[in-house]
Amino acid sequence: MKRRIVSVLCCLPLLLGITDKVLDKSNLHNRFKLNIQDNQYPLEDNKFKKIKEESEQLKKQQMLKEIGEGLKQQNEEKLREQKKQEEISSRGLSGEVEEIDFIISFYTNTKDENGGYTVTCTGQPLQYGIVASNVYPLGTKIYLEGYGLFTVADRGGSHFDNYNRLDVLIPKEGDESVSQYRRRVNNMGKPHVKGYVQIK
Secondary structure, three states: OHHHHHHHHHHHHHHHHHHHHHHHHHOHHHHHHHHHHHOOOHHHHHHHHHHHHHHHHHHHHHHHHHHHHHHHHHHHHHHHHHHHHHHHHHOOOOOOEEEEEEEEEEEOOOHHHOOOOOEOOOOOEOOOOEEEOOOOOOOOEEEEOOOEEEEEEEOOOHHHHOOOEEEEEOOOOOOOOHHHHHHHHHOOOOOEEEEEEEOO
16 A cells, blocks of 8 residues: 555656646647636726717717707807898898997977078988988988987087987977977987998
8 A cells, every 4th residue: 555655656746747748738728828818807898898889979969969059050140130131121221231229319400409490401301200410421321229210311519429329300299389399309318229220
């Protein structure tokens, strides 16, 4: 029995040496190692790919959303411009129009307020639809919201040397007295009014 154990013990290093040599020659150990390294994190790789795909999809969706919003904004601007042009046309204006916030005042057709005359500087009768301005050329059309369409047909004092100042002629009503007429016109104040000036 002792001899058998001794024999096995003597042969063991030899067997181990042979096994190592066989493994080295077959390269099984290295191949197994490579397979482990190649597939070291398969689940993590799939997860990363999925996240990347989702991120790209979100980017595409965001880009499409921005394009859609841009087109919507362009359409809204076109509609606003179209509506504005329609409104301008309905007011009796055409061509190029400039929008201005005016401060307007009012004057009567009495002689003492018009240098002793009852006509404009161009000889037209003082009537509703006339405004005085020292800036805009005579004949310029101006639409004032809440008041209507006017024509620059008169000149005024130095107050009207500014582009946003207009003096609107208010005619006398029926049988009101001159004092009542002046009081009514003076009580109209100096409102701020949005206006549209026909440039060309």
